[in-house]
Amino acid sequence: DTAVSQTPKYLVTQMGNDKSIKCEQNLGHDTMYWYKQDSKKFLKIMFSYNNKELIINETVPNRFSPKSPDKAHLNLHINSLELGDSAVYFCASSQAGANYGYTFGSGTRLTVV
């Protein structure tokens, strides 16, 4: 069983569209995250939820909205997609804060055309 699974793996869409990426973890972790990896492979945190409560909200356009229906799921909805949103988005989870290390999903490659 995959520990952290994201869907879809690839997403190609036109500018202006709205899209969602889903993430689920079966590790029993309390905390989940969304990270964005740009073309230079730099990983930057976007959001974090701990037991369904938003605890980290970095400087991200409000077109990005995370939603955590329960502590095993963290979805990312993006409105009005722009060319600059093209990147790989990673979901991750950790137990009791990140000091125990993140477990990452395999990523969603978003391409906006």
Added chain:
Amino acid sequence: TQLLEQSPQFLSIQEGENLTVYCNSSSVFSSLQWYRQEPGEGPVLLVTVVTGGEVKKLKRLTFQFGDARKDSSLHITAAQPGDTGLYLCAASTSGTYKYIFGTGTRLKVLA
């Protein structure tokens, strides 16, 4: 803004050679992690270090946290093609859930 600089940015070596990757910052961190990422996959945790001066070994990989907890190094002995990948350091200040990631080192080991 906290920044973790990694060096070198790119490294291409022959199988059997040794190498060291560095992760430096002007900030003091409570803990530091190293990850390896392969193409099409997410980063995978290699090690966490929390004590200044701490050294951890994982087979041919040796990790060290600087005495002042501002820097770290990853040394690979007798590199193998399977070591090829993107190496990322990540560090956290005390009491946060947030780790910031380094700029990355892309390693290629040629057979």
